[in-house]
Amino acid sequence: MSRDLRGPGPGPGPEALAALAEWVAVESVSSDPDRAAQVGRSARWLVDALHGAGWPRAEVWETDGLPAVYGCRPAADPGAPVLLVYSHHDVHPADPSEWRVTAPFTPRLRAGRLYGRGASDAKGQIMCHLWALRAHLAQREAPAVTVKYLVEGEEEIGSGHLAQLLSEHAGELAADVVMVSDTMLWSLDEPAVCTLVRGSVTATLTVRGARRDLHSGAFSGAAANPVFELCRLLGLLRDGSGRVGLPRFYDAVSDPGPALRASLDTLPFRLSDWLAETGTFRADGEAGFGVPQRLWTRPSVEVARLTAGGGGAPSLGLIPAEAAADILLRLVPGQRADEVAGQLRTWLDGNRQPDFHYGLDVSPTISDPYATPEDHPALGALLRAVGGAYGAPARRIGNGGAAPAAQLSRACDAPVLFFGTGLPGDHWHGPDERAEVRALELGVRALAGFFDGLAALPRPW
Amino acid sequence: MSRDLRGPGPGPGPEALAALAEWVAVESVSSDPDRAAQVGRSARWLVDALHGAGWPRAEVWETDGLPAVYGCRPAADPGAPVLLVYSHHDVHPADPSEWRVTAPFTPRLRAGRLYGRGASDAKGQIMCHLWALRAHLAQREAPAVTVKYLVEGEEEIGSGHLAQLLSEHAGELAADVVMVSDTMLWSLDEPAVCTLVRGSVTATLTVRGARRDLHSGAFSGAAANPVFELCRLLGLLRDGSGRVGLPRFYDAVSDPGPALRASLDTLPFRLSDWLAETGTFRADGEAGFGVPQRLWTRPSVEVARLTAGGGGAPSLGLIPAEAAADILLRLVPGQRADEVAGQLRTWLDGNRQPDFHYGLDVSPTISDPYATPEDHPALGALLRAVGGAYGAPARRIGNGGAAPAAQLSRACDAPVLFFGTGLPGDHWHGPDERAEVRALELGVRALAGFFDGLAALPRPW
Numbered sequence: 001m002s003r004d005l006r007g008p009g010p011g012p013g014p015e016a017l018a019a020l021a022e023w024v025a026v027e028s029v030s031s032d033p034d035r036a037a038q039v040g041r042s043a044r045w046l047v048d049a050l051h052g053a054g055w056p057r058a059e060v061w062e063t064d065g066l067p068a069v070y071g072c073r074p075a076a077d078p079g080a081p082v083l084l085v086y087s088h089h090d091v092h093p094a095d096p097s098e099w100r101v102t103a104p105f106t107p108r109l110r111a112g113r114l115y116g117r118g119a120s121d122a123k124g125q126i127m128c129h130l131w132a133l134r135a136h137l138a139q140r141e142a143p144a145v146t147v148k149y150l151v152e153g154e155e156e157i158g159s160g161h162l163a164q165l166l167s168e169h170a171g172e173l174a175a176d177v178v179m180v181s182d183t184m185l186w187s188l189d190e191p192a193v194c195t196l197v198r199g200s201v202t203a204t205l206t207v208r209g210a211r212r213d214l215h216s217g218a219f220s221g222a223a224a225n226p227v228f229e230l231c232r233l234l235g236l237l238r239d240g241s242g243r244v245g246l247p248r249f250y251d252a253v254s255d256p257g258p259a260l261r262a263s264l265d266t267l268p269f270r271l272s273d274w275l276a277e278t279g280t281f282r283a284d285g286e287a288g289f290g291v292p293q294r295l296w297t298r299p300s301v302e303v304a305r306l307t308a309g310g311g312g313a314p315s316l317g318l319i320p321a322e323a324a325a326d327i328l329l330r331l332v333p334g335q336r337a338d339e340v341a342g343q344l345r346t347w348l349d350g351n352r353q354p355d356f357h358y359g360l361d362v363s364p365t366i367s368d369p370y371a372t373p374e375d376h377p378a379l380g381a382l383l384r385a386v387g388g389a390y391g392a393p394a395r396r397i398g399n400g401g402a403a404p405a406a407q408l409s410r411a412c413d414a415p416v417l418f419f420g421t422g423l424p425g426d427h428w429h430g431p432d433e434r435a436e437v438r439a440l441e442l443g444v445r446a447l448a449g450f451f452d453g454l455a456a457l458p459r460p461w
Numbered sequence: 462m463s464r465d466l467r468g469p470g471p472g473p474g475p476e477a478l479a480a481l482a483e484w485v486a487v488e489s490v491s492s493d494p495d496r497a498a499q500v501g502r503s504a505r506w507l508v509d510a511l512h513g514a515g516w517p518r519a520e521v522w523e524t525d526g527l528p529a530v531y532g533c534r535p536a537a538d539p540g541a542p543v544l545l546v547y548s549h550h551d552v553h554p555a556d557p558s559e560w561r562v563t564a565p566f567t568p569r570l571r572a573g574r575l576y577g578r579g580a581s582d583a584k585g586q587i588m589c590h591l592w593a594l595r596a597h598l599a600q601r602e603a604p605a606v607t608v609k610y611l612v613e614g615e616e617e618i619g620s621g622h623l624a625q626l627l628s629e630h631a632g633e634l635a636a637d638v639v640m641v642s643d644t645m646l647w648s649l650d651e652p653a654v655c656t657l658v659r660g661s662v663t664a665t666l667t668v669r670g671a672r673r674d675l676h677s678g679a680f681s682g683a684a685a686n687p688v689f690e691l692c693r694l695l696g697l698l699r700d701g702s703g704r705v706g707l708p709r710f711y712d713a714v715s716d717p718g719p720a721l722r723a724s725l726d727t728l729p730f731r732l733s734d735w736l737a738e739t740g741t742f743r744a745d746g747e748a749g750f751g752v753p754q755r756l757w758t759r760p761s762v763e764v765a766r767l768t769a770g771g772g773g774a775p776s777l778g779l780i781p782a783e784a785a786a787d788i789l790l791r792l793v794p795g796q797r798a799d800e801v802a803g804q805l806r807t808w809l810d811g812n813r814q815p816d817f818h819y820g821l822d823v824s825p826t827i828s829d830p831y832a833t834p835e836d837h838p839a840l841g842a843l844l845r846a847v848g849g850a851y852g853a854p855a856r857r858i859g860n861g862g863a864a865p866a867a868q869l870s871r872a873c874d875a876p877v878l879f880f881g882t883g884l885p886g887d888h889w890h891g892p893d894e895r896a897e898v899r900a901l902e903l904g905v906r907a908l909a910g911f912f913d914g915l916a917a918l919p920r921p922w
Contacts, residue, residue, distance in 0.1 A: 092778060098673075156778065184679060198678075200678075209741065209742065209743075209745075210739065210740050210741040210742065211740030211741075212559075212740050212888075212891050212892065213890070213891055214739060214740075214741070214890075214891070215862070215889040215890040215891065216763050216765060216789055216791075216862070217659075217661075217791075217860070217861050217862015217863060217889075218645060218756070218860075218861050218862060218885060218889060219739060219741075219756065219861065220756075220761045220762075220763050220789065220791045220861055221703075221746045221747065221755040221756055221759055221760075221761030221791060221861065222744050222745060222746045222752045222755040222756050223739060223741050223744075223745060223746075224741055224742065224743050224744075224745040225745070225763050225764060227695065227763075227764035227767055227786070228695065228696070228699055228764065230692075230767075231691075231692035231693075231695045231696050232692075232696060234688065234689065234692045235689070235692050235693060235696055238689055278671065278675060278680060278684060279671050279672030279673050279675075279782075280670065280671040280672075280675070280680075280684050280685055281670065281671065281685065281816040281817065281818065282670075282685050282815065282816030282817070283683050283684075283685075284670075284683060284684060284685040284686070285682045285683045285684075286682065291683045294682040294683040295679070295680065295681075295682050295683050298682055299682075300681045300682030301681075302677050302681045302686050302688075302780050303686060303688035303689065303769070303770075304677060304770050304778070304779055304780065304781065305769060305770030305771065305781070306688055306691075306767040306768060306769035306770065306781075306784060307767065307768075308764070308766060308767035309764075309765050309766030309767060309787065310766065317553060317617065317765075317890050318765055318890055319763050319765065320764075320765065320766070320767075321740075323767060325688070326770065328677055328681065330677075330678075330681045330682060354743065355742040355743030356742065356743075357742065399678070399679075400678050400679050400680065400681055400682065401676070401677070401678015401679060402678060424679060427673075428676040428678075428679060429674070429675075429676040429778050429779055430673050430674055430675070430676065430779075431673060
């Protein structure tokens with residue numbers, strides 16, 4: 001069983017979990033302007049935790065938006081590798097009415113899981129790093145590698161000020177390797193390291209058929225209804241075989257590489273388990289590819305929101321003047337977010353009908369996909385450390401979500417590794433989000449081993 | 462110019478318009494539970510107005526929903542025809558932020574138009590009746606026909622308790638002819654009487670792809686997105702040529718009859734005027750038919766509301782578990798609402814895909830289409846009266862909206878006539894709704910003439 005981290009053991013004990021729960025109780029919902037002060041409280045909580053753990057440097061970094069946290073714990077050897085850990089302390093909003101096990105910000109430990117918004121995405125992941133470093137330091141004064149943290153407060157709303165942080169603090173953020181800790185495992189039985197994250201382009205498409213909503217009794221049958229036009233366009237955006245309908249969209253899609261491809265081909269994927277974990281009734285998507293490939297190495301398109309017609313008003317009396325869809329494209333290595341945004345505009349231009357008015361508002365928070373160089377020695381060290389912790393060879397997997405990996409890699413001119421303790425069943429962004437304590441325990445072991453392994457690598461890389 | 466109705470003249474004078482404005486200021490929004498008391502106030506206002514006009518009987522009729530008003534003004538001759546006028550005193554909700562000329566419930570007279578929610582739909586139409594009867598009574602003690610009013614308070618929310626009223630008060634509502642006053646004219650230059658209203662079926666279609674919303678980063682590309690499935694279905698519901706895609710939907714559609722067909726074929730319709738009046742950019746709809754035919758004598762389908770994804774929350778992080786559309790079908794004579802509701806269910810059953818969950822919730826407030834018997838003498842009297850008021854022969858038109866005409870005709874075992882003073886540019890259900898004072902003036906003249914004409918018809922019909 002797990003022991004308290006005040007002792008020398010590797011897992012998070014009751015006091016460590018109580019500390020995580022205290023942090024999860026802070027409602028750091030970045031999308032809610034009324035809770036900006038809570039995001040600030042969350043940042044200060046982490047700074048205090050770092051100071052409490054003996055970090056010589058830990059501070060809140062203000063931005064023009066919500067605050068980030070920076071910390072640095074230097075190695076004894078000034079020539080030791082520098083590891084920059086990126087994650088986020090803000091959380092997705094939560095609708096309390098949908099939560100069954102506990103209220104979103106009243107964390108509860110039950111049957112080996114800590115429930116609460118942010119327990120897995122991503123406060124648990126950050127605490128895992130802290131606990132691992134504490135374990136690593138049980139037998140020494142200073143870590144074998146210099147560890148830096150950059151924990152931002154706007155990840156759930158698109159990391160709008162990350163570029164500002166990376167630019168203003170370039171010196172302090174210099175690193176030999178970056179580790180993004182905001183990704184998922186595959187399962188507790190199957191040790192895995194993510195080596196690829198998809199990029200994303202989000203946009204809002206609007207179709208307008210009239211200057212104002214129209215009385216349906218008076219005009220039905222002759223007025224242009226933008227809903228049908230929006231549906232026509234969305235039907236073109238994803239065809240019947242699950243492929244994205246943008247022009248030249250697949251031209252730049254690259255192969256995931258032999259190591260990741262081989263790993264995915266042998267992944268013990270059971271559809272029934274996946275359906276149960278996700279709460280879905282079917283696996284959908286691009287014909288000719290399995291679910292893991294569709295999730296990680298193939299691009300995709302989703303509609304995340306549809307809007308037409310009134311809110312509370314009895315809508316049936318009106319033909320809506322406007323209909324809108326929030327579109328989300330996921331990209332894979334080879335594709336560039338700015339190019340895909342251009343393809344989206346070209347696609348719309350090629351499919352307009354006369355006398356509808358169209359709008360396409362591409363979000364500024366687009367992100368490029370990223371793949372860790374498959375033969376990089378730091379990746380090797382991570383694979384060995386994870387394999388050692390689990391007692392079985394770690395395989396490579398991907399991650400379907402956008403992380404600012406490409407941005408971090410460019411800013412630091414360093415490779416990016418991914419290390420996560422989330423599981424597909426953790427309900428990220430959904431009700432009853434939870435972190436598996438066992439995943440955190442194994443994460444502590446893996447990271448503690450990784451610090452040693454990274455320090456032992458022959459340099460230069 | 463118009464004169465005050467305290468005098469003998471036919472038009473609504475300043476005091477009459479001030480009274481209408483006072484009524485329009487009552488926020489009788491039936492869809493808003495917080496304004497139920499206002500709907501009650503509106504009913505009492507009308508009862509007081511009827512008493513003030515010397516009606517021997519005028520009272521509020523309570524229902525299990527919102528109150529209606531009943532009034533009866535008997536003719537001197539007990540054998541005179543009985544005319545039951547149906548309309549409604551509740552109004553559609555209004556968003557003040559969209560109104561430019563005045564606030565929705567702060568009526569304002571400007572350039573020959575009275576602006577305010579309900580000024581045209583339908584409080585102005587009801588007052589028109591009252592003024593006409595007062596003019597009719599200028600030279601006599603009692604009207605030439607017995608006039609009854611049934612003015613309900615739930616028309617904008619589907620007339621849910623009209624059946625209850627018709628059943629509980631069958632005796633008091635007995636009539637030889639029913640007049641629905643909730644329809645529109647064509648234009649002030651082109652006198653017209655509506656002889657056909659479409660019916661309606663409304664339903665909410667839901668598609669569910671998962672038990673809960675899903676993190677799009679983790680699941681995009683392999684999870685079933687109900688938005689695409691909903692769009693596919695809506696694309697089948699109305700095909701590219703504007704026809705409704707339900708099975709056997711057109712089988713029962715009947716010809717509008719030679720009189721109405723001939724009238725519509727010669728209607729001076731100018732597309733540019735219609736586009737300007739409606740604020741639309743194009744005329745859409747069923748191929749092979751003109752705009753008037755599409756609006757009045759052909760069935761249609763609209764989507765009045767689309768819903769998928771969160772409200773205020775940043776939706777782009779989630780694949781919605783469910784997507785929904787409010788569907789509105791307009792029916793023409795020959796079609797039956799219950800049969801079309803069945804066709805909708807059959808259509809959905811024939812187009813389901815495995816592993817999506819579907820729901821179809823047909824509203825209980827469906828209504829059948831209705832056409833006034835084209836040779837009925839009471840219709841002849843109305844056509845002559847309208848023609849007389851305008852000084853030009855009145856043509857026949859239709860009305861695209863649902864009115865409970867079929868229900869009233871069945872309950873009273875009597876033909877239904879339509880008489881409206883609304884104009885297509887009156888912005889029913891939209892911002893800056895207004896009534897044209899000139900249309901009210903001409904309406905007073907026409908109705909005053911109709912009372913005489915109806916009384917003079919040889920009986921039995």
